Amino acid sequence: MAIKKRELMEMIFKPTNIGNITLENRIIRSATYEGMSNEQGISTEEYLNTYTRLAKNNIGAIITGFAYISKGGRAMQPKQAGIDDDSKIDVFQSMTDKVHSQNGRIFMQIAHCGRQTTEQATGSVVRGASTKRSSYFGSLPKQLSTEEALSIIEKFADAAKRCKKAGFDGVQIHAAHGYLIHQFILPSINSRKDIYGVDPEKGIGLHFLKSIIERTKEKCGKDFPILIKVSSGDDYFNGFKRNQFIQLIRFLDEMKVDAIEVSYGTMDHALGIFRGEKVPLDVVLEYNPKYKTNNSIVRFLRKNAFYPFMKPRIKMFSPMYNLAYAKIAKQHTQIPIICVGGFRTKQEMSDALEKKETDFISLCRPFICEPDLIKKLKANNAYKSKCLNCNICAVMCDSPNPTKCYFGEAV
Ligand SMILES: Cc1cc2nc3c(=O)[nH]c(=O)nc-3n(C[C@H](O)[C@H](O)[C@H](O)COP(=O)(O)O)c2cc1C
Numbered sequence: 001m002a003i004k005k006r007e008l009m010e011m012i013f014k015p016t017n018i019g020n021i022t023l024e025n026r027i028i029r030s031a032t033y034e035g036m037s038n039e040q041g042i043s044t045e046e047y048l049n050t051y052t053r054l055a056k057n058n059i060g061a062i063i064t065g066f067a068y069i070s071k072g073g074r075a076m077q078p079k080q081a082g083i084d085d086d087s088k089i090d091v092f093q094s095m096t097d098k099v100h101s102q103n104g105r106i107f108m109q110i111a112h113c114g115r116q117t118t119e120q121a122t123g124s125v126v127r128g129a130s131t132k133r134s135s136y137f138g139s140l141p142k143q144l145s146t147e148e149a150l151s152i153i154e155k156f157a158d159a160a161k162r163c164k165k166a167g168f169d170g171v172q173i174h175a176a177h178g179y180l181i182h183q184f185i186l187p188s189i190n191s192r193k194d195i196y197g198v199d200p201e202k203g204i205g206l207h208f209l210k211s212i213i214e215r216t217k218e219k220c221g222k223d224f225p226i227l228i229k230v231s232s233g234d235d236y237f238n239g240f241k242r243n244q245f246i247q248l249i250r251f252l253d254e255m256k257v258d259a260i261e262v263s264y265g266t267m268d269h270a271l272g273i274f275r276g277e278k279v280p281l282d283v284v285l286e287y288n289p290k291y292k293t294n295n296s297i298v299r300f301l302r303k304n305a306f307y308p309f310m311k312p313r314i315k316m317f318s319p320m321y322n323l324a325y326a327k328i329a330k331q332h333t334q335i336p337i338i339c340v341g342g343f344r345t346k347q348e349m350s351d352a353l354e355k356k357e358t359d360f361i362s363l364c365r366p367f368i369c370e371p372d373l374i375k376k377l378k379a380n381n382a383y384k385s386k387c388l389n390c391n392i393c394a395v396m397c398d399s400p401n402p403t404k405c406y407f408g409e410a411v
Contacts, residue, residue, distance in 0.1 A: 010350065011026065011350065011354055012025060012349055012350050012361070012377070013025045013026075013378065016060075016336075016359070016360070018061065018170070018225055018227065018258050018259045018336055018360075019170060019223070019224075019225030019226075019258035019259075020223055020225065021061070021105055021169045021170060021225055023060035023061045023105055023360075024058060024103070024105075025058070025059075025060040025374065026060055026353060026360045026361060027059060027060045027349070027360070027362075027363065027374060028060055028061045028062070028063060028261075028338055028360050028361070028363070029054055029061070029062040029063060029362070029364070029367045030063055030261070030340045030362040030363060030364040031063040031064060031066055031109040031172060031174070031229065031364070032063075032065050032364050032367070032368065032403060033066060033075075033077055033080065033397050033403055034046075034047055034050060034064070034065045034079070034081065034402060034403055035078075035079040035397060035399075035400070035401060035403050036050060036079060036081075036402045037080060037081040037082070038079070039078070040082070041067075041068065041074070041080060041081055041082025041084065041088070042081075042082075042088055042091055043081050043088075043091055043092065043095065046402055047081065047095065048095045048098060051064070051095050051099055051104075051106065052095070052098040052099060053371055054099075054104070054367065055098070055099040055100075055102035055103070055104025055106070056102045056104075057371050057372045057373070057374055057375065058374045059104065059367070059374055060105065060360070061105040061106065061169070062099070062105065062107070063106075063107045063108075063109050063172050063261075063362075064081070064107070064108045065080070065081065065109065065403075066080070066109045066110070066111035066174050066179075067080070067081040067082055067083040067109065067110055067111065067159075068081075068082045068084055068111060068112065068113070069082075069083060069084055069110050069111065069112050069152075069155045069156050069159035070084050070112065070152065070155045070159075071084060071123060071124075072112075072122050072124055072127060073111065073112030073113050073114070073122070073152070073155075073180065074113065074117060074121045074122050075111075075113050075117055075121060076113075076117050076118045076121040076137075076289065076398075077397050078121075078400055079400060079402070083108060083110060083159045083162050083163060083166075084155070084159065086162060088162070088166075089162050089165050089166045090166075092108070092162075092163075092166035092167070092168070093165075093166045096166055096167035096168055097167060100167065105169045106168055106169055107168055107169055107170045107172050107225070107227055108163045108166075108168045108171055108172070109171070109172040109173075109174050109229070110156060110159045110160060110163065110171050110172070110173060110174065111174035111180075112152055112156070112180040112181070113179050113180060114127065114128045114129060114141070114180030114181075114183045115127075115128035115129075115133065115134045115137060115139065115141040115180075115183060115189075116134055116137050116178050116179055116266075116267050116268075117137060117139075118137065118139055119139060125141075126139040126140075126142070127141055127142050127143075127144050127148065128141030128142070128143065128144065128189070129143070129144065129180065129183035129184045129189055129192065129205070129208070130143050130183070130189055130190055130191045130192060132188075132189050132191065134267070134268055135268050136267060136269075136270070136290065137267070137268075138290075143192070146195065146196065149194075149196050150211075152180070153211045153212050153215055154215060156173065156212045156215070156216065157212065157215035157216045157218070157220075158219070160173075160216040160219065160226075161219045164221075164224050169225065170224060170225030170227060170258065171220075171224075171225075171226060171227070172226075172227040172228070172229055172261065173212060173213070173227070173228050173229070174229050175209055175228050175229060176229040176230050176231040176261075176263045176264075176265075177229075177231060177263065177265060177266055177267055178265070178266025178267045178268055179267075181208060181212065182230075182231060182266065184196055184205040184206075184207075184208040184209065185204050185205050185206065185209065185230075185248065186205070186234070186236075186240060186266075187203060187204060187244075188234075188236050188237075188239075188240075190205040192205070195207055196208045202247040202251070203243070203244050203247060204240075204244050204247055206248075206251050209228075209251075210251070210255065213226060213228075213255050213257060214255075225259070226257045227257065227258055227260070227261060227338070228257050228260050228261070229260075229261040229263055230245075230248055230249075230260060230261070230262060230263065231263050231264050231265055231266065231273075232245050232262050232263070232322060232328075232329075233245070233264055233265070233325070234264075234265050234266050234269070234272070235265060235266070235268070235269035235272045235315070236266075236268075242328065245325060245329075246328065246332055249328075249329045249332045250332050250333070252333065252335065253333035253334070253335055256335075257335060258335070258336070259335060259336040259337070259338055259359075259360070260329060260333070260336070260337055260338065261337075261338040261362055262322050262325050262326045262329055262338065262339050262358075263322060263340050263341060264322050264325070264341060269313075269314075269315075271314050271391070272314075272315045273341075274341075274364070274365065274389075274391060274394050275315050275316055275317040275318070275321060275341075275342065275389065276316065276317055276389045276390060276391040277317050277388065277389045277390070278390075279307070279311075279391070280391055280392050281303055281307060283392050283395045283396070284395055285299055285302060287395055287396060287398050287399050288395060289398055317342060317389045318342060319342050319343070319344060319345075319348055320339070320341065320342050320343055320348055320352065321341045321342040322339055322340060322341035322342070323339055323341075323358065326338075326339035326352075326357060327357045327358075330356065330357065330358065330359075336359040336360060337358050337359050337360070338358065338359065338360040338361075339352065339357070339358035339361060339362065340361075340363070340364065342389075343361050343362075343363055343366070344366065344384055344385045344387065345382075345383065345385070346380070346381055346382070346383045346384075347381070347382070349361045349377075363385075365385075365387045365389065365391075365393060365394075366385035366386075366387045368387070368393050368403060368404065368405050369385065369387040369405040369407065370385065370386055370387075373385060386407070390406070390407065392406040392407075393405060
């Protein structure tokens with residue numbers, strides 16, 4: 001009982017609201033691609049069991065992996081879930097029922113990949129905010145016409161409505177990591193001259209996201225929580241600056257969204273998003289669609305010439321690597337801020353919350369590694385996640401395997 005009282009006093013375990021939803025504690029499972037859906041994007045039994053298990057483990061809230069809102073917005077990961085069709089509502093409903101029966105909270109992350117995909121995955125020409133090509137994905141995108149952009153806005157709102165019907169506690173709109181909404185935000189990508197172009201005063205493109213939020217509120221009602229995931233910076237030559245990030249936060253403040261998750265980067269430099277202690281080169285050369293090869297000479301050159309050249313530009317792991325930006329965000333809004341990236345010890349989480357540097361802590365890899373992490377944090381103030389930031393889980397998203405921790409396993 002004494003322990004229970006002490007726990008209740010800790011910020012980390014204090015029930016807190018996001019919109020009208022009460023979370024049992026301030027720890028969130030950040031969106032994590034599952035690789036547990038079939039080719040039609042219909043989630044499988046494994047998907048249902050994964051979320052039921054997470055809910056049993058007392059996580060404040062769970063955010064699903066990115067689910068596509070339309071076929072044209074599919075990722076190249078082969079087993080991504082989709083929320084693009086009403087026929088999928090029932091399957092998700094059975095999952096959210098299970099999560100709620102465990103007193104869990106669950107938000108669906110909804111996304112459109114824009115230029116960060118392939119024609120093979122979408123079955124159609126890759127579309128983007130502009131014709132600028134992603135250095136990693138390579139396809140030359142066709143710029144969405146104004147009418148097509150409008151249609152995607154509707155598809156986001158329709159997807160959110162499906163989430164509501166399926167019993168999700170809210171949605172997270174993916175406006176980070178270089179996906180379509182982020183492509184509209186970034187002036188380095190958005191060269192449009194129509195209404196969805198970059199606002200000359202603010203220096204970023206906000207109209208597309210603004211319309212998505214407005215239409216989602218219209219279709220789902222103002223009480224249905226909307227979370228937004230944003231990137232605080234990127235690794236492009238003329239990168240996203242602090243002032244542009246502040247403009248983005250002020251805009252979201254005006255839009256009265258329910259929470260903002262602060263992440264980093266784009267998939268062009270994915271290792272800036274999920275930083276590691278080192279790069280799992282052999283796994284990359286085996287599984288990554290861009291770098292894999294059976295040719296031993298090419299493999300040798302990639303490992304011994306290309307990689308050493310790239311290495312200085314790769315951002316390596318440091319604890320709580322997005323916290324500085326979460327702190328900036330908190331200076332510009334009262335909306336709850338969720339910080340993701342590199343939280344590994346209870347001490348780090350408690351300190352960041354106690355100092356009001358963030359309102360929630362979000363974790364991805366630690367929950368892949370230990371779904372029961374909350375219990376361990378409750379039991380031991382000195383607890384440190386077992387995740388080694390090896391990033392094999394991240395690289396393996398390109399394989400047909402479901403997402404899991406590969407620690408100690410031959411891949
Ligand atoms: C295997 C894996 C899958 C991920 N899937 C998603 C995703 O679907 N949507 C998303 O916004 N971020 C995704 N991320 C990024 C995480 O949500 C998170 O921002 C990042 O891993 C940093 O948090 P961490 O240090 O706690 O892992 C993924 C990361 C990993 C490693």
